[in-house]
Amino acid sequence: MGIKWDEFFITGDPLILGSQIAILLTMIGAVAGITYLKKWKYLWTEWLTTVDHKKIGIMYIISAVLMFFRGGMDGLLMKAQTARPEMEFLNSQHYNEIFTTHGVIMILFMAMPFLIGLMNVVIPLQIGARDVAFPQLNALSFWLFFSGAMLFNISFVIGGSPDAGWTSYFPLAGKEFSPGIGNNFYAVALQIAGIGTLMTGINFIVTILKMRTKGMTLMKMPMFTWTTFVTSILIVAAFPIFTVALALMTFDRLYGTHFFTVSGGGMDMLWANLFWLWGHPEVYIVALPAFGIFSEVIATFSRKSLFGYKSMVFSILGIALLSMVVWVHHFYTMGSGPAVNSFFSITTMAIAIPTGVKMFNWLFTMRKGRIKITSAMLWALAFVPCFVIGGVTGVMLAMGAADYQYHNTLFLVAHFHYVLIPGVVFAVFAGLYYWWPKMFGFMLNEKIGKWHFWLFVIGFNVTFMPMFFLGLNGAVRRAYTYSAESGFAPLFMLSAIGSIVLAAGFAVFCYNIYWSIRYADRNISSDPWDARTLEWSTASPVQFYNFAKLPEVKSLDPFWHMKKKNEGLTLHDSEIEEIHMPSNSWVPIYMGVIFGIAGFFLVFEWHIAAAVAGIGIFAGLIIRSFDYNEGFHVKKDEIHRIENAWRKTEGEVHDHVS
Amino acid sequence: MIMSAKVDTSLPLEYQTEQDRMNILGFWVFLGAEIVLFATLFGVYGVLYERFAGGPTHKDIFVIKDVMIQTVLLLTSSFTMGIAIFEMRRHNLKGLITWLVITLALGAGFLFMEINEFIHYAHEGATMQTSAFLSSLFVLLGTHGAHVTLGIGWATMVIIQLLKRGLTPTTARKTFIIGLYWHFLDVVWIFIFTFVYLKGLVA
Numbered sequence: 001m002g003i004k005w006d007e008f009f010i011t012g013d014p015l016i017l018g019s020q021i022a023i024l025l026t027m028i029g030a031v032a033g034i035t036y037l038k039k040w041k042y043l044w045t046e047w048l049t050t051v052d053h054k055k056i057g058i059m060y061i062i063s064a065v066l067m068f069f070r071g072g073m074d075g076l077l078m079k080a081q082t083a084r085p086e087m088e089f090l091n092s093q094h095y096n097e098i099f100t101t102h103g104v105i106m107i108l109f110m111a112m113p114f115l116i117g118l119m120n121v122v123i124p125l126q127i128g129a130r131d132v133a134f135p136q137l138n139a140l141s142f143w144l145f146f147s148g149a150m151l152f153n154i155s156f157v158i159g160g161s162p163d164a165g166w167t168s169y170f171p172l173a174g175k176e177f178s179p180g181i182g183n184n185f186y187a188v189a190l191q192i193a194g195i196g197t198l199m200t201g202i203n204f205i206v207t208i209l210k211m212r213t214k215g216m217t218l219m220k221m222p223m224f225t226w227t228t229f230v231t232s233i234l235i236v237a238a239f240p241i242f243t244v245a246l247a248l249m250t251f252d253r254l255y256g257t258h259f260f261t262v263s264g265g266g267m268d269m270l271w272a273n274l275f276w277l278w279g280h281p282e283v284y285i286v287a288l289p290a291f292g293i294f295s296e297v298i299a300t301f302s303r304k305s306l307f308g309y310k311s312m313v314f315s316i317l318g319i320a321l322l323s324m325v326v327w328v329h330h331f332y333t334m335g336s337g338p339a340v341n342s343f344f345s346i347t348t349m350a351i352a353i354p355t356g357v358k359m360f361n362w363l364f365t366m367r368k369g370r371i372k373i374t375s376a377m378l379w380a381l382a383f384v385p386c387f388v389i390g391g392v393t394g395v396m397l398a399m400g401a402a403d404y405q406y407h408n409t410l411f412l413v414a415h416f417h418y419v420l421i422p423g424v425v426f427a428v429f430a431g432l433y434y435w436w437p438k439m440f441g442f443m444l445n446e447k448i449g450k451w452h453f454w455l456f457v458i459g460f461n462v463t464f465m466p467m468f469f470l471g472l473n474g475a476v477r478r479a480y481t482y483s484a485e486s487g488f489a490p491l492f493m494l495s496a497i498g499s500i501v502l503a504a505g506f507a508v509f510c511y512n513i514y515w516s517i518r519y520a521d522r523n524i525s526s527d528p529w530d531a532r533t534l535e536w537s538t539a540s541p542v543q544f545y546n547f548a549k550l551p552e553v554k555s556l557d558p559f560w561h562m563k564k565k566n567e568g569l570t571l572h573d574s575e576i577e578e579i580h581m582p583s584n585s586w587v588p589i590y591m592g593v594i595f596g597i598a599g600f601f602l603v604f605e606w607h608i609a610a611a612v613a614g615i616g617i618f619a620g621l622i623i624r625s626f627d628y629n630e631g632f633h634v635k636k637d638e639i640h641r642i643e644n645a646w647r648k649t650e651g652e653v654h655d656h657v658s
Numbered sequence: 659m660i661m662s663a664k665v666d667t668s669l670p671l672e673y674q675t676e677q678d679r680m681n682i683l684g685f686w687v688f689l690g691a692e693i694v695l696f697a698t699l700f701g702v703y704g705v706l707y708e709r710f711a712g713g714p715t716h717k718d719i720f721v722i723k724d725v726m727i728q729t730v731l732l733l734t735s736s737f738t739m740g741i742a743i744f745e746m747r748r749h750n751l752k753g754l755i756t757w758l759v760i761t762l763a764l765g766a767g768f769l770f771m772e773i774n775e776f777i778h779y780a781h782e783g784a785t786m787q788t789s790a791f792l793s794s795l796f797v798l799l800g801t802h803g804a805h806v807t808l809g810i811g812w813a814t815m816v817i818i819q820l821l822k823r824g825l826t827p828t829t830a831r832k833t834f835i836i837g838l839y840w841h842f843l844d845v846v847w848i849f850i851f852t853f854v855y856l857k858g859l860v861a
């Protein structure tokens with residue numbers, strides 16, 4: 001219990017003091033606001049204890065937007081620091097902390113929850129189901145993610161941020177070289193969130209295998225469902241590796257073992273291998289669902305079926321398989337020899353083949369389509385060229401011999417931002433504009449949406465394109481400053497200006513949400529885009545039981561064909577039956593809280609307190625085991641009422657696209 | 659949800675409802691994740707197992723007789739778990755509970771031996787902090803042991819529910835799942851026995 005209380009709160013930095021005050025004020029404001037509006041009960045019954053996949057999805061998305069803000073601030077701070085040579089805005093330690101938290105937050109607490117949020121909202125609807133296979137487990141997944149994210153985020157005001165990079169390589173991340181508790185936050189918070197993600201993977205595999213509606217064979221599933229399915233398999237295959245790696249890291253740091261240490265026979269490169277054995281599949285765990293979103297958006301707004309459906313499915317499977325055998329490309333410079341490096345060069349380059357197939361499929365889907373340029377479609381259109389830049393530079397990096405030049409330069413940083421921002425961020429924006437009306441019953445403003453789009457895309461390119469050239473000129477990554485003689489200054493400045501435009505784009509996005517909540521037209525059709533898949537065949541926002549009558553599927557793009565043939569769209573009174581739904585539960589949020597507390601104690605190495613909190617975890621498991629709540633039945637009257645309400649307004653609504 | 663009147667006799671009790679079938683499939687997927695987890699631990703052990711850092715080696719600490727007893731205890735417990743599930747299929751609640759209790763007793767015996775083994779190692783000066791080899795050994799064995807401990811606690815909960823509620827599709831499903839878990843731990847042990855102990859002794 002060696003905690004020094006004077007080091008508990010981080011002090012002495014005006015930036016951090018400002019954040020501490022801001023956090024405190026926000027918290028007081030939130031609590032006061034909710035109390036004043038008497039919303040605690042509403043919050044508790046409608047959101048915090050919910051097991052409804054749509055609400056859980058929305059909570060994921062809200063958290064992800066907040067985390068995007070935090071990660072984005074980190075990014076801007078770094079850009080500000082490197083805008084001019086020899087700046088003294090952030091010192092080297094602070095810069096280390098910020099690129100670490102930026103990387104972790106963007107990938108694990110922004111990209112993952114954003115996509116998992118959209119998966120939660122959309123997948124049960126797309127397959128014609130009433131919820132996921134394990135609704136309560138789904139809530140647990142969310143709360144574990146949330147608890148991990150909060151634990152990680154408090155590190156910069158309490159105890160100190162991790163500072164060994166998002167990869168946290170040993171020996172740097174070990175106790176000898178990072179004696180503070182900062183890196184404990186990394187080990188523990190990611191562990192908690194990771195368990196939640198693993199549960200999500202299991203949940204979606206079973207949901208997609210078992211809960212598809214009548215007639216929806218595997219090869220009639222929408223592409224987003226396919227990608228979610230394959231991503232879930234990747235999660236189950238890859239996350240346990242990270243679980244182990246983090247556990248061993250925890251042991252090394254807290255209990256003096258010698259897995260990755262320099263002394264005692266440990267092997268630091270073992271960490272790098274384990275990390276990337278998870279880390280590379282992780283990249284595809286976030287990329288694949290994004291590809292699925294683009295597939296839906298492109299098909300809808302080209303008003304055509306997806307071109308080459310089968311080849312799409314096989315390329316997803318191919319990408320997933322290959323993604324498991326490329327991890328060494330992250331450390332060609334480790335010195336495993338030409339044979340090993342060549343093998344991994346070839347597997348890495350091979351990924352370009354199935355990815356290329358997908359690119360052409362998207363292009364051919366658009367060919368001769370009657371394309372509607374909506375905000376969602378714009379993101380998909382911009383994705384294609386930007387992602388190709390990311391992909392081509394990826395193939396450059398894939399060449400083991402050449403990588404000795406690029407390794408650890410800003411060229412690499414530019415490359416993976418060109419993959420992750422078009423591949424994930426553009427996708428979640430496209431998905432958000434596309435599915436927003438399904439979630440909330442009104443649309444995001446298209447005009448503001450276009451401002452958001454242009455600012456963000458231009459800002460993105462101006463920020464990261466110069467970094468390719470900086471990297472080729474020799475600017476290394478993770479360096480907090482550079483000399484004036486290096487000649488890097490103009491490009492760094494350009495990049496910094498780009499990041500301001502990028503941030504303006506994000507601000508417009510936030511404004512769009514605000515504007516649309518206040519002013520957007522509420523009287524819209526449940527199918528405003530004239531879309532193709534089943535989620536659009538039910539009300540917007542979706543009634544809690546999703547479908548009064550489970551739809552029957554006869555072909556791909558089932559809803560499109562239902563509309564064309566005018567069948568299965570109406571609901572007869574005789575078809576209404578009681579619906580069984582799961583009940584809310586307080587156990588998931590309780591588990592999230594108690595995991596967070598136990599994790600917090602563990603970070604501070606207060607082992608007794610952590611053990612006591614651990615008992616609370618077991619108590620939660622036991623309560624769950626003895627819980628025989630079987631849910632409830634929705635009465636016919638109620639279904640009647642709800643269905644009449646939305647079906648009657650159809651036809652009197654303002655159509656948007658068609 | 660399901661009344662005992664609606665039991666479909668062509669299916670085992672644990673497969674009666676769609677939710678039960680999903681739970682069982684979900685557990686299989688979870689076991690898939692567990693396989694990856696243990697495979698990683700074996701991989702780590704495989705990398706570090708000859709890095710003694712001047713500390714004790716396999717031959718210095720392994721006591722083959724004790725390991726054999728542990729193996730017999732755990733293998734037998736897997737067998738008795740099989741009998742328990744067989745009794746469940748015959749709707750024999752009493753037989754089911756009896757065999758479950760025997761299984762857990764054997765499991766507890768295994769744990770007792772394992773803890774003794776760890777104490778013995780510590781006396782020999784072989785702790786988790788001594789060398790990379792021992793770190794990976796302790797964590798691999800410890801993870802398996804922790805799983806067995808958890809399994810005992812979990813199965814106890816299920817036994818209480820069986821006593822309280824009798825054999826229903828839900829309790830049958832829970833029993834079936836803990837059965838799968840128990841067999842899985844047995845399989846992991848066979849790998850530990852082969853790749854840790856036998857390999858260590860012939861090395």
Ligand code: HEM
Binds near residue numbers: 107111164425477479
């Ligand atoms: C939104 C605007 C963004 C900006 C301005 C930005 C900027 C930066 C900068 C300046 C760095 C550090 C470069 C260096 O090594 O010195 C960096 C690193 C990184 N970024 Fe971003 N980024 C942004 C978005 C994202 C997104 C969306 C993701 C992932 C989904 C991401 C993932 C990462 C990762 C993983 C690192 C590496 C961290 C490390 O070195 O440990 N970034 N970013």
Ligand SMILES: [Cu+2]
Binds near residue numbers: 279280283326327
């Ligand atoms: Cu990779």
